[in-house]
Amino acid sequence: MIIRYCIGMSVAALFGLSTVVPSEAKIEKDVVKIGILNDMSGPYADLGGPGSVIAAQMAIDDLGGAINGVPVKIISADHQNKADVGSATARRWFDVEGVDAIADVPVSSVALAVQEIGRRARRITLMQGSSSDLTGKACSPYSTAWQDDTYSYSKASAQNTVKNGGKTWFFVEADYAFGHALERDVTAFITEAGGSVLGAARHPVNTADLSSFLLQAQSSKAQVIGLLNGGADLINSIKQAKEFGISDSGQKLVGFLVYLTDVHSLGLDATNGLLLSEGFYWDQNDVARTWSKRYFEKTKRMPTKEQASVYASITHYLKAVKSADSVDADLVTAEMRKAPVDYFGHTGSIRIDGRVLYPITLYQVKTRGESTGAWDYYKAVGNVEADRAFRPLNEGGCDLVK
Template identity: 50%
Template structure:
């Protein structure tokens, strides 16, 4: 099936935009500010982003008023099947034929890197709200890309450093064998060793693995007191569930998830997931602002937003503000304006560095025991705040070639 046949279009629901599209018909669509949400529609990351990321982008467009630069905002989406070649084909069609102005979400690091290269060639802004590899702001950076996702360096600093300080000195990794998993394990291992811990072993598994028994048996036999999960989505869910069946946490070994989502915990339930460490920049129950956004999102999707979906909302809203502030849709001008403007991350101020890295504070949480939860989706208790300066890799260490 050709990429064009897979495209699904969604239009923001704001009343002003709806009226414009009805009145303007095809002309309105041709002149619209077009935002493409490139999602995993049916794979391991479908719950962490998926159609919920499209909803988040729609919410941002509606909240902004449905127009930017005096033009209607149109949200389109496509399932890139977690394949860089499929994602690249969609991106080229969007940029070359469909006049898409920017792409967001991009839940797989290899996909993010592939689409970033195309966006750089085409001089298009990229809003990366899911892919986590630091290469996106490192050696393969683009002057037009903004990375909103918690990256591998920040997740490693948040989880590994705190767990080692709490006595988790010996680690074994269960790692997804793709760009994110490998980068995450490397970053975490460096932090663990620097903090005085050691890595005693690890295994790698392909995406979409359903049986983790052999990997968990190796982890049990390794002598590690912490099992680091450097996988994501359905793979993380399966690992944590089967670890519970093996009685791993009951026997004294601790699970540390480097990229665990609230949707994962909801699927697992607190009885299975309790005690797991989670580092994240967004938790729906953290503040009045996050709760207000989450309540509106819940009304649309009947589930609380993940950090990926929250990142998509924040990224799209900031992009729309930059369009009007720069009075242009030129990628160079818009990217420069996005970096000059302070970010508003659900009431918390942040900034965007020259390499495109969005800086905001994170926090380390631990999944609650069932008896600790007081209401639905009450899943996390905060262990410590992680300032942005501590979490994210220093600009000078990234190797971004256009940063002086």
């Protein structure tokens, strides 16, 4: 594999071949500043929102509140699920307010815009957007993708469903970058497994009445209705599908961007049997349970995979700042890609395209009788190792790789 050198990055910095920091190097600022940019008040606020800010602060506190004697500060803003709002905030933070790294940034259209601003500004971005394009055609040498993406969580769910008889599909899809990327990836896996897609009904983000879109799906007679949306849109889709008797009529619902808070909001009667795949679940192992219970003490809610990944990403970033003794993006990037990732009981890694690798688990939502109480919602039914869970490096179109 031949790697194209990035402008402004030495060979040693890019590959982490030399980790020796000059003896005179030290963090160049009086404060390391991290911006948490996400949906604070809209349909995705429960997935990240203020909870991501709490997770970020936990990461800082767990490292003593300072790196090599320099305090770390969190600021936050609401991007309102609008690329122009997120872009304007990112530019102001980088150009005026001295932010060293931006973290979180769900909603793929916003994430793609902010990642590009970070690339041009030579600043670190720690992305939670789900579009696999973040590490594909839009990849950046200064960015890493921490949350399961459209490739990883569509692969296990789609192929498993087709294998078990769900051959024909119809999509109810959010009409923006995330939905389009997910449609592309899910369709490829369905086709590869021997199934087919009959059509799609695309809706704007934050649509309260999804009846017309669901009725299109119902009338298609597809065996499976794939819900290619998230947040309030996903919740409304499942609620209204139940009202129309879609599940009772024999059509199966499959959600792809399903979060723990969605299942909590809907209840097990509406969601039991639903298949989903995640890299983080609060009850997956002792390490995840211990951290999640600490998070619960602060929020009275178990963390979503987005909030957990914010914690993991900021912890890894700050350890790299400590090792480099600098906030310089080239030095920090080299340290981040060299060091193993501590991902809640799993040892992960970061590829040259910025993709963070860790195992993905296929879960099924429990029935009420199987659950022991609030937040005990998932049972593991399969596992995909890190080297198979995410898109192969040479298939993404990232121009850092040839």
